[in-house]
Amino acid sequence: MIDNPQLRQGGAGALARARPPGRALQIAVHSHKRKTTRIASIALLTAALCPAIDLRALPEFSRPNPLGGVVEIDRPGSKFADAIQLTAARGAYASFHLVAKLDRPSNYEVSLHFPLPTDIYREWFHFNTPDKKYYPDALIPIRSPYRSKLPEPDNRISQQTAQAFWIDIWIPAATAPSVYRGEARLTSGSEHKSISIEINVTPAVVPEKDAVTLDNNSYGTSWLLDQYPKTLKGLQTIAAGDQKLFKLIHQYHKIFYDHRGTFHQLGYGHAGKVGPEFAPELTGTGAQKHIADWSRFDRHYGPLLDGSAFQGSKRGPRPIPYVYLPINPEWPATFLWWGEPGYEAEFVNVVSEMERHFREKNWTSTRFEMFFNHKKRYKGFPWDGDEVRFSRDNSYLIDYRRMLDKAVPANSPVQFVMRADSSWTMEQQFEILKGVINFWVVGEGSFSWYPGAAQQLKARGDTVWTYGGTPLVQNISTAITLNPLRSWITGVDGFVRWQTVAPGADPWYQLEGGGEVLVYSGERFGRPEPQASIRLKLQRNCLQDLALLEEAAAQKGQRAQIQQEVVKRYNGTSLAAWRNTRPALLTKPVLEWNNADFDDALKPFEARFSNLESGAWQRVRDYALSLEAK
Amino acid sequence: MKRVSVLFLAACPLFAVDANRMERDLDEIARVAAIMVDGDVCQRIVTARALQTIFRVDPRDQWADSDNYDVNDEAFIRTKKTLMRLSRMVDYPVDVNLWMPLAANPPRIHIVIRNRYEMSQFWPWGKLHQEMIPEMQSVLSSGQRIAVKQKPGFISVLAPVRNSLNDIVGLVEVVTRIAPDARENVK
Structure with missing residues (x-):
């Protein structure tokens, strides 16, 4: 997990700024200074023809854009870094964005070298139709070294100057607490750039049991036939075809399980x-x-x-x-x-x-x-x-x-x-x-009108989940943490995102906000299985931290104090702000309510959570790790 | 090659015969439905309150109509059971759906009861009500059964439903698919 204060920081949008042409040359000369004059001359000539390159990192909640900056909504407080220093618990993932920048269209290679298991994903930049901006969301697994060119041909963004990669470093529970070091490298033509990666693995182990069950809902299987037309071709006519369907269904369960979630299919x-x-x-x-x-x-x-x-x-x-x-x-x-x-x-x-x-x-x-x-x-x-x-x-x-x-x-x-x-x-x-x-799944917003209901229902042995939607890509990245955190504070057992596998007609080039999708079909990339999104990864990392916090709350008997500190760090509130009161609407018969009344009655409460920043969750994480350290 | 061609040619009429037989089956079900389905009971299915709110349009609440949709259980169940029995007249998947007109200008119609195979040639999934369908208007006006094969692979026969005053108050859609889709509308 990125330990923000320890990052060696560059300015927000630093990659987006045009670099002085001389700097690229300097790097090239510097990298060859011990070689012969002849080679140096060739290098100078080559460098002059090569694009300026840069490789930097961003904290996981600061999503990059394809022009070398940070998406606007995540930008306040976001900083590019020239090196990565993370502090992370064991039995968990640590993540960050790696951003390769080329000032001119060119071929490049990115590689990553680290002693712990690492998954690398290319971030797909979706053109989002509601606000006509680009957001990274779908993650395409790649292997190191990864060779491609900018602009990425299949992403079809003619002005693209930066490619982002999501880096997932898995820290097995049996890893020895220590500092682990590695590096990421970018090469384009004769130019090279590398940045160091350092992870301080703490003794803490993220509990396997989650503080909140995060459920992902879906309906039927016809959507699978739509999203995997090649893989499931012939399902209707070949008797054995259902084995492919079952494999795919199992992969959906597995991807959500791997991201600390559950999957429902009605x-x-x-x-x-x-x-x-x-x-x-x-x-x-x-x-x-x-x-x-x-x-x-x-x-x-x-x-x-x-x-x-x-x-x-x-x-x-x-x-x-x-x-x-x-x-x-x-x-x-x-x-x-x-x-x-x-x-x-x-x-x-x-x-x-x-x-x-x-x-x-x-x-x-x-x-x-x-x-x-x-x-x-x-x-x-x-x-x-x-x-x-x-x-x-x-x-x-x-x-x-x-x-x-x-x-x-x-x-x-x-x-x-x-x-x-x-x-x-x-x-x-x-x-x-x-x-x-004995299993209640209730609307998250209106459930807030009945303070204490979760405890009453649980006291009689019922399971209580709340339900709601999925934050849109144009929402601040931290929004994906709000439902899990609110569920934990409220004391319910789980939260359901009512639809998470419906990407819309053309998610790759005309995303419609992504409010009903957290995993994408990988069939177009030759990977006929679901692929995670950045939002799913952020949610998983949030759930890791919540599991740590829940363990501390349960063991230390200081749940209220811990939760108080969490919400203070999260959005500067107190626990009281997370408890709603009964609105006047409840005095009217239910058949006289409508959805607009619902929205109106919920507005004052929801407004308390409208001030999220991209750094909000990192502050909570720092606290979770500090509790474990104590 | 010759043998394959002969087989192919033989298969085509067979397919056509099946579709023709289906159409005859559906027409027979529709004929019986016109006798068996009780129009007075059908008129009692949708509650008076739901009929008042069914056209409600609220720019702040896109569900203002459907959230208030309600039916009288007894009338619904009695009619649905009749429709289900009718669909059992054949041994392949058939649904018998009930449609009823709504008082509106221009005229509108809504599906009132659907059944287990979730088939219809006319219902856009999820619509509470929709524009009057010309073929349905024809049945409501003339009282004559008609077969419709607009949507590829579907066969529907429409037949009138009358009440005790001999007014045509609705119609049944007896529908099947030549190649049923086991997963369609499982949502």
């Missing part, structure tokens, strides 16, 4: 259509309905539920902690029998078989979620499962809980949970559905 539509990979095949009807074939389901979920899909991960193989079940009003029981004995018979038969199958497979580490996502506006069913607004719809949830309890033995080691995503009526639902719902 397997049914609003009228109850279940994708073939999300449910076992059924046969029969009424009392005879049962599961006919598990094979496809097991090929999809087996490696996720036993953890083998994560072989090779630096975090080690581990079963996924949560998964949606395909249960909906049309599966496993047909809605045709709703309200009749046949509905319950079909439901209980099949869900009982599921429990038995999961138990026999020893899939007991994962929480299997019975969750109803449908909304009546999509005309499939007469009640809202998701975000209940009309109170009478809760009666359906109570019916399903009764059937679930009938299907699953009370002493089952398999963890079936009943999940509800709630916004409009959450306060009412917390009461009506006590003992029915």
Whole structure:
């Protein structure tokens, strides 16, 4: 992790400034001064024909632009550095941007030499249509040395003079605490530039358990067919094609797991259509309905539920902690029998078989979620499962809980949970559905109107997550840390970004803000698997620090003091500012509210977090590391 | 080569026969639906409150219409079960959707009940209501069933739904796809 105060700093946008032409020449002459006069002459001549080059670094929250500067929103407080000195805990990544600058179009080579495992990524500069500016986000893995030219041909930015690289240095938990040194080099023609990299590895180890579960949500699999047309070509017609689909799905789980997150994929539509990979095949009807074939389901979920899909991960193989079940009003029981004995018979038969199958497979580490996502506006069913607004719809949830309890033995080691995503009526639902719902996923903003609710729900054994969106690329880089931090301060168990795999029609040249994407398809780069974004990496590094802070808060018994210091360093606030109060809106009946009312009521609270700076998280990190040092 | 060509030529009429058979099947379902679907019950599905808010446009709230969409459970369920039974008249995936006109000028229509295969030739996914479709207007006016094959691979037969006054109050769309997409609309 970049230890900002220790960076040898250059001015913000230093790379963007035109360099004196003589300096490049000096560097070239200097690098050859011990050689013969003849060679020096050749070097002088060559240098005159070569572009001026520079290689510098930026802290991870200062995103570079393709012209050698820093993107405008991250610029205040950002400094380029001529050397990198980081302090980092073990069992974690340390990251920074490396920026290669050429004053003229030319070929170049970048290499990195470091004694710890290092991943290097080329940063893709997206043209962002909402503000017509370039932002780096998608990360394309490369190997050192990396040879290319500027402007990068495929990025198609004619004025590009700088290429940025995201550097991820992995510090295994068993690494000896010490100072590790290496360097990065840039070569173009006869010119060379190198900068030193120094990492002070502390004795602290980032806990494996996260302070907050950061979940990434998605819907179905048709988006995979859209984003991987070559890889999944023939899926519809070749029987064995689903193995490629499963491999890809597992890679999505793995990339989020590697970034300290979880991944959800909802397997049914609003009228109850279940994708073939999300449910076992059924046969029969009424009392005879049962599961006919598990094979496809097991090929999809087996490696996720036993953890083998994560072989090779630096975090080690581990079963996924949560998964949606395909249960909906049309599966496993047909809605045709709703309200009749046949509905319950079909439901209980099949869900009982599921429990038995999961138990026999020893899939007991994962929480299997019975969750109803449908909304009546999509005309499939007469009640809202998701975000209940009309109170009478809760009666359906109570019916399903009764059937679930009938299907699953009370002493089952398999963890079936009943999940509800709630916004409009959450306060009412917390009461009506006590003992029915034990996994709440609630709108982050409106949940703030009920201070203490997280603690009350958790005290009765419920799991509580909040949900929200994903910061846009044009937001300040630090924005990606706000939801995880707010979740930790509020005391909820997790936070869901409701959509993180939808890049839009043309993310490479016409990004639409990126508010629904944190990983990109690598198919266009010959890598048919998901590729991380800068925002995902920043979020991962934030979660590492939160895990350290949570460990300190739990061990030292000084949670309030630690959190007080964190929010002070983060945005100059006190803990009191992170607690909201009930707005006047709550005195009106829910059916008289609308979304504009929601926004208005939340504005004063959200305004408290509008002053983020690109250096905000580094200050929190410094504190986390200092706590561990103590 | 010759053998392959013969096989190919043989396959084409077979494909056509299948599509033709499907169209006949759908027409038969539509004919029965016109008798079995109760228009009075259908008229009670959407709540009066939802009908008041369905055209609501609020520049500050893009969900002002759909957040207030609501149905009467009993009427919805009764009608949906009838539609589901109708779709079981054949042994391949068929949906029977209910559509009803809305009082608006120019006329608009909305899908009121969808079913398990999530197929429709006319519904742009997520739309609460939409412009009147000429073929649907024709059914509502004439009471005649019609087959529509506008969207490639889809076959729909539209049939009127009448109430006890013999007014045509809606229509059913009996729909299938020649090559079903198992993953479409799983979202």
